[in-house]
Amino acid sequence: MDLSKKIAEIHQKHQELNEKRITYQERLRLEQKKLDEVVSEIKEKGYDPKNLKKIHEDKERELEKVISEVEASLENAQKILEEIEKADANSN
Numbered sequence: 001m002d003l004s005k006k007i008a009e010i011h012q013k014h015q016e017l018n019e020k021r022i023t024y025q026e027r028l029r030l031e032q033k034k035l036d037e038v039v040s041e042i043k044e045k046g047y048d049p050k051n052l053k054k055i056h057e058d059k060e061r062e063l064e065k066v067i068s069e070v071e072a073s074l075e076n077a078q079k080i081l082e083e084i085e086k087a088d089a090n091s092n
Contacts, residue, residue: 042049
């Protein structure tokens with residue numbers, strides 16, 4: 001193979017690799033920008049991005065407690081309604 005052809009091939013491969021490097025650097029920069037935007041949004045909402053898992057778990061426990069309380073209230077209301085309906089049936 002001719003030396004000048006070999007040099008041209010090496011130069012071509014170098015250019016291709018350099019273009020890929022630039023492409024990946026740009027993708028990395030865009031992904032970092034997206035990540036920074038998400039982190040900023042989380043901070044604007046008053047949360048610490050490092051503690052999101054704990055915050056999520058705490059909120060989930062709070063929600064489960066509220067749901068449990070609502071279910072208990074509904075059961076109590078159902079019992080009261082049944083008592084009223086029973087008393088109404090007995091008075092007729």
